[in-house]
Amino acid sequence: MFNKLKTGFQRNRYKIAIFFLMASASAVCVLLVAARIAYSDSGRYTTLVWNLFLAWIPFILAYFAYAFSWKKWQLYLVLPASAFLWLIFFPNAPYILTDLQHLARETSSAPIWYDVIVMVWFSWTGLLLGLVSLYLMHDIVQRTFGRLTGWAFVFIVSGLSSFGVYLGRFVRFNSWDILNDPKEIVVTILGLAVDPSKRLVAFTALFSIFYIFVYLTLYSFAHLLQEQTHPIQKELP
Numbered sequence: 001m002f003n004k005l006k007t008g009f010q011r012n013r014y015k016i017a018i019f020f021l022m023a024s025a026s027a028v029c030v031l032l033v034a035a036r037i038a039y040s041d042s043g044r045y046t047t048l049v050w051n052l053f054l055a056w057i058p059f060i061l062a063y064f065a066y067a068f069s070w071k072k073w074q075l076y077l078v079l080p081a082s083a084f085l086w087l088i089f090f091p092n093a094p095y096i097l098t099d100l101q102h103l104a105r106e107t108s109s110a111p112i113w114y115d116v117i118v119m120v121w122f123s124w125t126g127l128l129l130g131l132v133s134l135y136l137m138h139d140i141v142q143r144t145f146g147r148l149t150g151w152a153f154v155f156i157v158s159g160l161s162s163f164g165v166y167l168g169r170f171v172r173f174n175s176w177d178i179l180n181d182p183k184e185i186v187v188t189i190l191g192l193a194v195d196p197s198k199r200l201v202a203f204t205a206l207f208s209i210f211y212i213f214v215y216l217t218l219y220s221f222a223h224l225l226q227e228q229t230h231p232i233q234k235e236l237p
Contacts, residue, residue: 015063018132022059025125026052032118040109048099048122054092054175055126061086062133069140079140086137089175090157091164093130094211097123098169130161131218154215162207166200 029052033045065082100119103112134157142150167173171188178185192200 019063022056022125022129022132025121025128026056029118029121029125032121036110036114036118042109044109045102045115045118048096048118051092051096051099052122052126054089055096055129057089057175058086058093058133059129061089062136065140066136069143079144083137086133087157087160088178090130090133091161091168092175093126093133094161094207095165095168096126098165099123127214131215134215135218135222155212158211158215159204159208162204162211163200165207166203170199170203 030049033049036045037043061082065079065086068078068082100123103115103119134154137157138150138154141153167188173185173188
């Protein structure tokens with residue numbers, strides 16, 4: 001029993017480490033907001049804690065889907081529902097990046113440098129939660145349907161999530177609305193598709209490019225470790 005646990009830990013040590021690092025980063029975020037409340041007696045930025053909680057949902061769903069993706073019967077049973085829920089909540093992770101705009105609002109309740117640190121911690125943690133969950137889902141799709149489909153999945157999700165971030169930031173929709181009032185969501189999306197604004201096009205395009213760039217960087221770093229562990233041996237002449 002102990003040997004099985006040890007083997008399982010060694011095989012998944014990086015996945016476990018990422019989970020605990022994300023949990024630790026989230027704990028630091030909450031402590032930073034609590035310290036700000038104690039110092040300033042102001043509840044500003046408390047909504048960041050809720051946004052961070054929402055960013056954890058796609059992260060957990062991706063881990064759940066990944067854990068059940070190694071057997072075909074589990075994959076086809078679990079993946080459709082978990083992938084649908086993951087896609088709905090996935091924009092909540094990169095959405096936290098847009099909270100940086102709150103720094104433009106002047107406040108004297110706390111030093112500006114402290115607010116910058118708070119926002120960077122939350123934004124970085126939310127960004128990583130989204131990137132790791134996308135990486136796990138990318139791996140599932142690639143193993144199941146092939147490399148080309150896997151990368152098509154990454155690009156499509158990046159575009160859809162950027163549009164979802166736009167809906168959350170500017171239209172003020174949230175992930176729960178698609179479950180509570182899907183009709184209003186569909187009508188709004190159709191209206192935006194028929195007559196898109198310049199802001200919608202620019203925001204979605206730029207945010208998609210940014211997110212794909214960051215994901216490709218993370219993907220390259222992940223495979224850099226594999227190259228160092230399993231270097232390609234040159235053929236002898």
